[in-house]
Amino acid sequence: MPAKPTKTAHTRKGMALGMRNTVVGLSFILPNFIGFFIFILIPVIFSLVLSFTKWDGFTEMQFVGLQNFTNIITDKYFLQAMGRTLIFSAFTVSITTFVSLGLAVLLNKKLFATDFFRSSIFFPYVASIVAVGVVWNMLFQKDFGPINEFLRFIGIANPPGWTASVKGAVPAVIIVFIWKNMGYYMLVYLAALQNIPAELREASCIDGASPAQHFWRVTMPMLSSSTFFVVLMLTINSFKTLDLIMVMTSGGPGQATTLIVNYIYNKGFVSNHYGPASAAAMILFVLVAIITVIQFRVEKKASM
Amino acid sequence: MKMKKVLALALTVILSSGLLAGCSKQTPSPPSASPQPTSSGSEAVAPVSGKITFSIWDLNSNSYLQTLVDNFTDANPDIEVEIIDTPSDSYVSKLNIDLNGGAAADVILVKEADYSMYQKGQIADLSSYIERDGIDLTTYNGLAESLNFDGKQMGLPFRMDYYVLFYNKDIFDAAGTDYPSNDMLWADFEELAKQLTSGEGANKTYGAFLHTWQACVQNWAVQDGKQTMMGPDYSFMKPAYEMVLRMQNEDGTIQDYSTLKTANIHYSSPFQMGTVAMLPMGTWFMSTMIDRVNSGESEVNWAIATLPHPEGLAAGNTVGSFTPIVINKFSPNKDAAWEFVKYCATAEGAKVLAEAGQIPGCATDELRNIITSVEGMPEGASEAMATKGVVLDRPTVPFVNEVNQMLGEEHGLIMLGEVGLEEGLASMAERAKEIKGE
Numbered sequence: 001m002p003a004k005p006t007k008t009a010h011t012r013k014g015m016a017l018g019m020r021n022t023v024v025g026l027s028f029i030l031p032n033f034i035g036f037f038i039f040i041l042i043p044v045i046f047s048l049v050l051s052f053t054k055w056d057g058f059t060e061m062q063f064v065g066l067q068n069f070t071n072i073i074t075d076k077y078f079l080q081a082m083g084r085t086l087i088f089s090a091f092t093v094s095i096t097t098f099v100s101l102g103l104a105v106l107l108n109k110k111l112f113a114t115d116f117f118r119s120s121i122f123f124p125y126v127a128s129i130v131a132v133g134v135v136w137n138m139l140f141q142k143d144f145g146p147i148n149e150f151l152r153f154i155g156i157a158n159p160p161g162w163t164a165s166v167k168g169a170v171p172a173v174i175i176v177f178i179w180k181n182m183g184y185y186m187l188v189y190l191a192a193l194q195n196i197p198a199e200l201r202e203a204s205c206i207d208g209a210s211p212a213q214h215f216w217r218v219t220m221p222m223l224s225s226s227t228f229f230v231v232l233m234l235t236i237n238s239f240k241t242l243d244l245i246m247v248m249t250s251g252g253p254g255q256a257t258t259l260i261v262n263y264i265y266n267k268g269f270v271s272n273h274y275g276p277a278s279a280a281a282m283i284l285f286v287l288v289a290i291i292t293v294i295q296f297r298v299e300k301k302a303s304m
Numbered sequence: 305m306k307m308k309k310v311l312a313l314a315l316t317v318i319l320s321s322g323l324l325a326g327c328s329k330q331t332p333s334p335p336s337a338s339p340q341p342t343s344s345g346s347e348a349v350a351p352v353s354g355k356i357t358f359s360i361w362d363l364n365s366n367s368y369l370q371t372l373v374d375n376f377t378d379a380n381p382d383i384e385v386e387i388i389d390t391p392s393d394s395y396v397s398k399l400n401i402d403l404n405g406g407a408a409a410d411v412i413l414v415k416e417a418d419y420s421m422y423q424k425g426q427i428a429d430l431s432s433y434i435e436r437d438g439i440d441l442t443t444y445n446g447l448a449e450s451l452n453f454d455g456k457q458m459g460l461p462f463r464m465d466y467y468v469l470f471y472n473k474d475i476f477d478a479a480g481t482d483y484p485s486n487d488m489l490w491a492d493f494e495e496l497a498k499q500l501t502s503g504e505g506a507n508k509t510y511g512a513f514l515h516t517w518q519a520c521v522q523n524w525a526v527q528d529g530k531q532t533m534m535g536p537d538y539s540f541m542k543p544a545y546e547m548v549l550r551m552q553n554e555d556g557t558i559q560d561y562s563t564l565k566t567a568n569i570h571y572s573s574p575f576q577m578g579t580v581a582m583l584p585m586g587t588w589f590m591s592t593m594i595d596r597v598n599s600g601e602s603e604v605n606w607a608i609a610t611l612p613h614p615e616g617l618a619a620g621n622t623v624g625s626f627t628p629i630v631i632n633k634f635s636p637n638k639d640a641a642w643e644f645v646k647y648c649a650t651a652e653g654a655k656v657l658a659e660a661g662q663i664p665g666c667a668t669d670e671l672r673n674i675i676t677s678v679e680g681m682p683e684g685a686s687e688a689m690a691t692k693g694v695v696l697d698r699p700t701v702p703f704v705n706e707v708n709q710m711l712g713e714e715h716g717l718i719m720l721g722e723v724g725l726e727e728g729l730a731s732m733a734e735r736a737k738e739i740k741g742e
Contacts, residue, residue, distance in 0.1 A: 057404045058424040134568060141566045164562035166722045254717040269397070271706045272420060 051278035068279035078280060080255065081263040088170065088259060089238040092177045097230050100182045101223075104189030105215075118190070122183035129180075133247025136176045137163055163249050166256040173248055173257055177241065185230045192226035193219070228299045232292060239288050260284055352639040353382035359402075359409035360387060361395040368660035375656060376647045383640045385411075403632070410635035411644055413462060414628045419700045421630070422453045428631040429456040433642045439650065443666045446693060447626050450700045459630035460649035461665025463657060465586045466624025466694050467523060469493075469609045470593070475500055475509060475581040484582065486610040486688055487619035490524060493582065493612040494547055497557035500581040511557040513580040514548060515571040516564050518708075518715035519697050520584065521548045523623040528614060529695040534707055535736040538729040543614070545718060545725050552719070561719035576602035584611060586624070587689070591661050594680035607682035608689070620692035626665055663689075706739045 051069070054062040072078050107118050124132065139147050140162035151159035160168035196219065204214045220227075242261040245251060251258035251266075258266075264284070268277030360369050373385045388409050390398050395415050402408035403426045414421070421427050434441070434457055441448040447461040469484055476483050479500050484493070497511030514520040525544040526532055551557045559574070572589070574580045576596055583589075596602040611622045629649055631641045647653050654664035658674040661681070669690070676686040698704055711732060718728040 056420070056424055057400065058426060137566050137568060142562050145566070161562065161720075162566075164566050164720055166717070252713060252716045253720050253722055254713045266709065270709050 047278045047281055050274050051282045052275075054275045056272050057274060064275065068275045069283070072276055072279045072283065077255065077258075078260075078263060081258050081260050084170065084256075084258065085239060085260040088174060088177075088241070089235060091174050092181075092238045093231060093234040095174070096178045096181055096185060096234055097227065099178060100185035100230065101189050101227075103182065103186045104193055105219075107186070108190060108193045118186075121186055124180045125183040127180075129243045130247050132176065132180055133244060136172075136179075137248055140164075140168075140172050164253065166253055169249055169253060169256040173245060176248065177238070177244060180244070181234070181237070185234070188226055188230055189223065192223050196222045224299075224302060228295065232295055235291055235295070236288055239284065352637075352643055354637045354640045355384040355386065356411060356635070356637055356640050356644060357386045357388050357409035358644065359390070359399065359412045361390050361392040361413070361415060363387060363389040368656055368662060371660070372648060372653055372656050375652070376644055379647075380643060383643060385644060406634060408632050408634075410632055410637060410641040411648075412630050412632060414459070414630055416698070419453070419702050419704060422458050423702065426633055427458050428633045428635065428638060429458060430460070430631065430642070430645070431455075431457045433646070437646060439646070443668070445665070445667060445691065447665055447696075450626075450696055451628055451630075453700075459628040460645060461626045462629035462649050464624055464626035464663050464665050464667065464694065465588045466622045466663075466691065467584055467586055467611045468622070468688055469611055470575065470583040470585055470589060471607055471609060472575070472578055472581050473605045473607055474578065479581075483607065484609040484612075486690075488609070488612045490544075490547060490612045490614055494551060494555075494557075497551060497582065498555055501555070501557045508579070510559055510574070510580050512551065512582045512584075513571060513574055514551075514558050514584070516561055516719075518711050519623075521545055521715065521719075522711065523697050524584075524612075524614070526695055526697065527611075527621060527623050528617045529621070529693065532699050532701075533697065533711060534699060534701060534704070536733055536740070538732040538736070541729060541732075542725065545729075549719075549725065553721070561716070565716070572596075575606075576604055578602075578604050587663055590681070590685075594661070594678070598680055608685055610688050610690070618692055620690055622691055622694055623697050624694045625697055626694075703739050707736055710735045710739060 050061075052063060052065060054064050054068075103121055107114055107121075139145050142148060142161045142164045145162075147162070148159040160171070162168040162172040200218050200222070201214065204218050209217065240261055241259055242265065245257050245259055245262055249257045251262045260280070261284070264277050264280045267273050267280060358369075358373065360366065363369060369387065373387060377383065377385055392415070399408065399412065399415070403421065403424075408426075412427075433439075439460070441457070444461045445464070447464060448457070451457060451459045451461070469488075471484055473483065479502070481496065481499055484496065488496075493512070500509070500511035502509050521544050522533060522541055524547075525541040531540045548558070552560050559569070563569070571583060571585060572592060575583045576593075590608070593602070593604075593606055597604065597606070610619055613619055613621055629645050631638055631645060635641050649665060651666070654666050654671055655674065657664040658667075658671040659678075661675055661678045663675060664671060667675075672689050673686055675681070676689065698708060714723075714728050714732045714735070717723045718725055723731065
């Protein structure tokens with residue numbers, strides 16, 4: 001707007017400049033923020049409020065202080081679900097990181113049909129979770145599923161019962177989680193690998209580094225920020241896994257695959273105990289926050 | 305920087321005040337409304353009029369509901385009924401949200417008979433209307449009592465379904481065995497299944513099929529009406545489990561639980577493909593079978609018999625579930641709503657249901673004859689469907705959802721052989737106590 005530089009206009013403009021920047025800035029984030037505010041922020045804060053109350057969704061809320069929290073942390077089913085989640089996360093995070101890094105290194109070179117392999121490994125990530133769950137359930141079938149047929153063929157007389165057994169169910173869902181997610185993290189690593197300057201390879205070559213030395217001393221440090229991202233995202237995603245479990249085992253057999261989010265879902269939407277469910281969700285939130293902060297600290301130290 | 309802080313602070317204040325306002329506005333409304341007497345109905349004969357809403361699911365596959373509404377409005381031109389249709393998958397949760405938010409319809413079909421709606425004070429007491437209009441609650445095959453809480457009649461049984469035995473006549477003919485009778489013990493069923501099982505591998509014909517629901521074992525244990533799924537002691541389920549485990553593990557007369565579960569097999573497909581001789585299943589499956597046979601998707605020559613029964617119980621006692629029809633406590637036009645409920649749940653409405661092949665809550669032999677005369681219904685269905693009593697598989701009591709969830713988990717473990725039967729039943733008892741103690 002062409003403003004004439006009169007005295008009053010000048011002061012107004014001076015005041016307005018900062019203000020206008022803010023308004024413009026806000027207007028850019030507004031469309032996204034409105035959605036975030038209504039559908040995420042308010043529910044999250046409401047859930048925090050709920051965690052201190054006894055409420056069935058309709059009748060008057062009763063404030064019960066920390067009672068929900070003390071009940072939850074002494075509930076053996078909560079502790080079992082938490083334990084299972086920690087095991088699930090430990091395996092999925094470590095194995096997925098390792099596998100996706102391996103795949104990325106392998107597929108970083110231009111070899112026969114590299115693009116085909118890259119796409120086929122990425123494909124599970126975009127496949128529908130319901131289809132994935134149903135098909136894997138059939139593959140895992142105890143008596144005539146292809147996986148156990150194969151295991152018997154290579155001489156394993158008593159292959160696991162997979163989703164139809166308490167012991168085999170968690171490994172089964174871990175395998176499917178890894179298979180489904182490795183493609184995406186492989187892509188993250190691939191991008192990072194291609195950003196490593198070729199000069200570094202030449203330099204280490206000239207200095208007489210073996211391929212192993214090159215990998216550990218040059219490639220890995222160059223990938224550290226990607227590794228941080230991968231581990232962080234995997235940790236968060238594995239803690240909040242619900243859909244895969246719902247489709248494959250719905251938490252069973254018994255409660256063998258009831259992870260923390262399934263527990264929260266059952267408490268809230270099967271039993272209508274919104275207070276304890278929110279308390280459990282808050283505990284999960286704090287736990288993930290703590291793990292994230294620790295990872296940030298470690299990353300900072302490592303990169304210094 | 306300062307600007308940002310101020311903004312953040314302002315946002316937080318706005319946000320939390322908005323939240324509090326939202327809460328404080330919401331919370332007082334139910335208590336202030338609840339002490340209101342639920343329309344006395346004493347003003348009696350004054351003609352009622354107005355518009356009411358009617359909440360149902362899947363109108364497309366339940367077109368008789370439209371007929372019901374049309375017939376009602378023809379007879380009562382002063383009352384307008386608007387149908388609110390929701391897909392069945394999301395019906396229960398949507399209804400819950402609508403009720404909690406005060407946006408539910410005036411007249412509601414309840415999909416899963418639920419005590420919590422009464423507990424929360426969301427549905428109206430119909431006792432005074434029932435008394436005024438002289439509705440005979442004994443015509444509801446013993447189901448009306450399940451909607452009587454603390455002496456208040458909170459709804460009427462609209463529709464019901466109960467378990468019968470579906471069978472494939474061709475498999476019986478091939479085995480040279482008589483068709484199942486309408487008075488058969490579970491022991492006879494088990495024995496018959498052995499005679500009808502033949503073949504191996506992919507070509508195996510199973511004598512019977514039990515779906516993976518816990519209901520398909522536990523219902524045979526509650527059939528005598530002496531115990532319910534609420535426990536707290538579950539040793540009464542032992543005979544039913546022993547029979548099913550024998551059939552699964554020793555005789556191989558039913559497909560095993562783990563295959564059905566992992567391959568996600570729905571009970572309808574093996575029966576419609578003709579690889580199963582006997583299938584205990586709910587009467588809702590009859591209309592599916594008629595459809596499939598009419599459309600040529602299945603060539604099974606099917607029929608039904610009365611559900612087998614345990615020793616010491618007369619034939620015709622079966623297990624089932626029902627769909628209550630209730631009035632929203634906050635409905636502004638309860639008198640009109642009642643007229644509609646009365647129409648739906650008594651003789652005239654019942655006839656509309658029967659003509660569509662549905663079993664009304666107030667089913668009589670006469671109505672059953674109408675149901676079984678629907679085209680495609682097998683011969684002898686009328687006798688097979690006669691009941692002496694219908695026990696509810698899920699009683700309308702507190703904690704029923706939690707106990708049901710728990711029973712499902714323990715059922716899976718028992719059927720997979722992950723825990724012994726004794727151990728599983730003991731665990732059910734322990735967990736039922738935990739749930740009710742909460």
